[in-house]
Every structure is written in C-alpha cells, then in structure tokens.
Amino acid sequence: MTKVKTYLLVSIFLCLAALLIVAQYLFDSDKARAGFTDPIVPRAEIIRYIDLGLHNAAADLAWLGAIQYYGGRITPHYDSLDDYFILSTELDPHFIHPYTFGTLILPTIGQLDKGVALARIGFDNNPDDWLIPYYLASASHIYLNDRASAAQYFDIAAGKKDSPEGVKKLAASYGANGSMRSKTIAIWEQIYNETNDEIAKERAKNNIIHLEIMALLDAAAAKYKDRQGYYPKVPNELVSARIIKTVPIDPLGFTYQFDSDGKAMIK
Amino acid sequence: MVRDRIFYGIFAFGIIFISSSLLLGSLSLGEDLRITKDFGLASIYLFSIILAIFFGSQSINRELNDRTYHLVILRPVSSAQFILGKFVGLLFGIGLSALIMQLLYLAVVGLQHGGFDLISFYQFFLLIFEVGVVLSLSLLLSVIGTQLSATILSILLIFIGHSLEMIKHAADKGGLIAKGIGNILYYFLPNLEKFNLRNSISYGVRPQPNLIFLALIYGVAFSVILLSLCHLAVKKHHD
Numbered sequence: 001m002t003k004v005k006t007y008l009l010v011s012i013f014l015c016l017a018a019l020l021i022v023a024q025y026l027f028d029s030d031k032a033r034a035g036f037t038d039p040i041v042p043r044a045e046i047i048r049y050i051d052l053g054l055h056n057a058a059a060d061l062a063w064l065g066a067i068q069y070y071g072g073r074i075t076p077h078y079d080s081l082d083d084y085f086i087l088s089t090e091l092d093p094h095f096i097h098p099y100t101f102g103t104l105i106l107p108t109i110g111q112l113d114k115g116v117a118l119a120r121i122g123f124d125n126n127p128d129d130w131l132i133p134y135y136l137a138s139a140s141h142i143y144l145n146d147r148a149s150a151a152q153y154f155d156i157a158a159g160k161k162d163s164p165e166g167v168k169k170l171a172a173s174y175g176a177n178g179s180m181r182s183k184t185i186a187i188w189e190q191i192y193n194e195t196n197d198e199i200a201k202e203r204a205k206n207n208i209i210h211l212e213i214m215a216l217l218d219a220a221a222a223k224y225k226d227r228q229g230y231y232p233k234v235p236n237e238l239v240s241a242r243i244i245k246t247v248p249i250d251p252l253g254f255t256y257q258f259d260s261d262g263k264a265m266i267k
Numbered sequence: 268m269v270r271d272r273i274f275y276g277i278f279a280f281g282i283i284f285i286s287s288s289l290l291l292g293s294l295s296l297g298e299d300l301r302i303t304k305d306f307g308l309a310s311i312y313l314f315s316i317i318l319a320i321f322f323g324s325q326s327i328n329r330e331l332n333d334r335t336y337h338l339v340i341l342r343p344v345s346s347a348q349f350i351l352g353k354f355v356g357l358l359f360g361i362g363l364s365a366l367i368m369q370l371l372y373l374a375v376v377g378l379q380h381g382g383f384d385l386i387s388f389y390q391f392f393l394l395i396f397e398v399g400v401v402l403s404l405s406l407l408l409s410v411i412g413t414q415l416s417a418t419i420l421s422i423l424l425i426f427i428g429h430s431l432e433m434i435k436h437a438a439d440k441g442g443l444i445a446k447g448i449g450n451i452l453y454y455f456l457p458n459l460e461k462f463n464l465r466n467s468i469s470y471g472v473r474p475q476p477n478l479i480f481l482a483l484i485y486g487v488a489f490s491v492i493l494l495s496l497c498h499l500a501v502k503k504h505h506d
Binding site for chain 1: 291294295296297298301302305306308309312313316425426429430433459460463465466469470
C-alpha cells in the first residue's frame, strides 16, 4: 500500500513537472508571435523618490538594462535605448560609461542627434573627464563631418589630466597631413578669434604653431632631398645640413621624425 | 532575535546578494568594480533596514501581547530599562550582521582588485545610526499600533525619509500652505538622507567630518526622542 502511494505521488509530481514545461513552452511561443514591445523606461524623477537614496545602484541597474536591451537584439529599432542612457546618467551624472557607450552606439542605429546630445550633457557634467570629449570628437569627425568640432574636442580630450599619450598624439596629428593642414590651421584660427575662453585661446594658438612647425619641417625636408637625394630621418639632420638653424620647440611638447616620404610626424 | 530563524533567512539573503554583485559586475562591460561597490553597499543597507523594521515592529509588541512584559516588570527592571535593553540588544544584533556583510563586501571589492575600501567604513558607521533611528521608530509604532501597521508605516516613513529634500523642494515651489506642510514634514520626520554617503563613497570621495558629526548628533537625538515616546506609550499601555 505504501509503495503504491509512493508511486502515485511520484507520478503526480512528474505530471505536474511536465505540465510546467508545456505551459512555459506555450507561453514562450505565444510571446514570440505577439511580437516585441519596447520597454517603458521610467523617468529619473520618479526613481529618485523610490530608490531610498541608492541613486548610483539604480543608475547601475539602468545601465545593465541598457546592455541587456541592446545585447538582446530583439528589436530592430532600439527606440528605448536612449531612455536607458538618460535614466542612468540622470540618476548618476558622473557615470561615464553610459555617455561614451551611447555616443558610440546611438549614431550606428540612426540616432545620431541623441548620441551627440547625450555626449554634450556628459561633457557639461564631467568637465575633467577626457573620454567624453574624445568620443564627441570621434562622432563629430565620423558622423557629422564637422572637423572644427572634432579638432576642438580632440584637443580638449588631450588637455585633460588623465588622457593617455595616444590621445595627445592623435589630437596633435589630427588634420595635420599635407592637404588637410591648411584647413585645420584655418579651423584653429577661427577658434582663436572667436573664443573668449583664455585656455581655449592658448590651446588654439599652440595648435596653430604646432601645425606651422610641421609645415616648416615638410618644406625643409623637401629642400634636404633636393640637396642630398634622400629624405632626412630626424629634424637634427636639417640643422646639420644648415637648412634650419635649430629644431623648433613644439608648444604641445612633441618631438618629430620623418616618414619615408619626408613628411614630419610625431615621434 | 538570534533565536529567530527569519533573522538567519534575511541575513543569508544579504550574504547571497553581496556575493551576486560579482556576477552582476561581470555583465556590466567593464564597470565591474563600480557595480560591486554600489550593489554591495546597497545590499548591506537594505538587509540591515529590513532586519530593523522586522524585529523593531515585533519585539516589544510581542512582549506586550503575550503579557511577558508584565513578568519582566515584576523584576527590578524599569520600563525604561526594558525598552533601552530591547533597543540596544536589537541594534547590537543588526550591527553584528551588518559588520559581517561589510567584511564580505570588503572581500568582494578586494577580489575585484578594488583594494581595501577603507572609506566604506564611514558609511558603515552612519548605517548603524540610521538603523538606530529606524529601529526606535519601529519600536514606537509597534507599541502604538499593531505589528502589521508598524511594519507598513515604518516602510513608508523610510521612503519619505529618503525623499524629504525633494518633497521640500517641490513644496517650496507651491503656495504658502504647501510650503508650510513641506517644512513641517522636513523638520519633524526623520531625514534619513543625512546618513547616506553611498553615492559619493563609491567614487572614493572622503566625507566631510563635520557632516558626519552632525549626522551622528541628529541620529542620537532622533533615537532618544522616539525611544522616550515609546517609553511613554509602553507606560500608558501598562497602566
């Protein structure tokens, strides 16, 4: 009798388990047929009232939500992606990752304006951070084709305390190649003339001098080739050949070398 | 409290939650340490407050309803000593569980190469004082009303306590009556944001000592007032 009872209980348990699996399967297939509905992302003002002061943790949850939403690839539009970034950054305005990730991703899904707007908010909220102006410069260059803004933001990124050496080099060499150089000098001259910000003015002046030094070195290297039949490798060779008196001191702190075509480049 | 299985249940959830911040961090695309810190500090807070509400709202209430309070009072123990004993005992128990969670938090942050998060001890210190306020609030509400009403009201007051500055800000934009109500709420309800440093501590910002000192005075004063009211309520109940 006890054995029968045990068998009966096990059978009931197995039936219930099978029922659960079938119900889950039917639920999932129905959900797939119903299509995807974009999530409604709450506003930061509401969350601030109910998160018990744990704003950063709530911002983290919004950030994780954005990653899941974007990584899930279940919608072709990503209409709510920007809302997640806004929620996350409004709860914690110093959370850098959502700004940079948004600036990088939003333009690729047809939301360029939202990406640039997000980066500008991030830039205002985090004036000491180098990543946001760097991404903003990249977006200006790649998507907006706005070289003036790109040059300015690259330079701002390079001027920040923690910016890596690579960013400083990129900022210094942005638009510094032959055909682009005169346009870039014009951009910096425009910034120099228009800005009232002393620091921006100083940076613009330094960039103009930096680009003019590169132009001078290019011309001197061409003269050197006319005389020697080959290009110099470093600017000191130009001094030895008495083409220039001294190696110019770069106001941005860089030293130079020449590539195989005799073009000056940052060492 | 330590004989109650629910204590261990809530405590175990806290431990699991702090540990799971490691997993959540790994989903965050390079923000592992930040997520671990934020969720770790949030977990210590949430589970400590849950313990304070749960045990605060049932401790004295149960003694009064079971009439064991009357047996205690027959001994040379005054009602004030009885309440203070309950308060200190509960605070010590919750403080101990918070300390264990804090140590686990430090281990998890260390595992994420975050070093020894010394600044988080400022928050731990303030948490104990916030737990003190919440505990005395729950004790008072449980004596005035029932265990259920004390739990619900405590939860509501904690939410309001963390939103008081926003409520005052909104009220200040309104008319004279709204402004008056906003000010009354702001000064008479416990402003629990005074004990919250979590949002700056996760960035490694060291808090100002004078603000901590003021928060401690605020916490002690509020707890003493609430416990005094609780004492009066218990005496009235006994009479």
